[in-house]
Amino acid sequence: MFIAHLPAGYICGKNLQQMFAKAGAPVKIFMLAAIVGGIAPDLDMFYFYLIDNRQTHHHMYWPHYPSVWLALLAVSGAWLYFAKQKSNAALACVFSISGCIHLLLDTVVGDVFWLAPISFQPFSFFTVPSVYKPWWLNFVLHWSFLLELFIVFSAVFIFRRNRTAAS
Ligand SMILES: [Zn+2]
DSSP: OOSSHHHHHHHHHHHHTTTTGGGOOOHHHHHHHHHHHHHGGGGHHHIIIIISTTOSOGGGSGGGOHHHHHHHHHHHHHHHHHOSSOHHHHHHHHHHHHHHHHHHHHHHHSOBOTTTTTOOOOBOSSOOOOOSSSTHHHHHTSTHHHHHHHHHHHHHHHHHHHHHHHO
16 A cells, blocks of 8 residues: 555544543644554665665564554553553554554555464455556556545545534
8 A cells, every 4th residue: 555544544543533532632642643653564664675675575574563563452452441541542542553554454455464473474355466567556557546545535535624614
């Protein structure tokens, strides 16, 4: 997935805002945590390009291990449940949920190693055939890119609707 992670994080934050409202985290920080969580797994791209010299599929690095994000979600969920002051726990929760959504979206057409680090068997819902060059054109011209556009336009729609409601 190329362009939909940030807007997906935004949509996630908007959908969970009400549910977590009682935790008392400031709305802007809550949304920031959701958006940063939505793109956080891809921060391993820096390692991929700058240090690893593109030798390993970046989905094989630990920021793309579902086990890492599910563990984060479990820990932050427990923190939220038991904490007296819940605002930071709510931020950790929405960050983790957004990170999990990132991995689900990556699984649509990109290989995600759902059992890592136990097994490195890749999973994806669909395969993008390699027809065009450069490689990214295969993804942009694949039907799954419509899903990305749908997520982007949904986020824009929600953003504009909120601004209209606020003014
Ligand atoms: Zn990713």
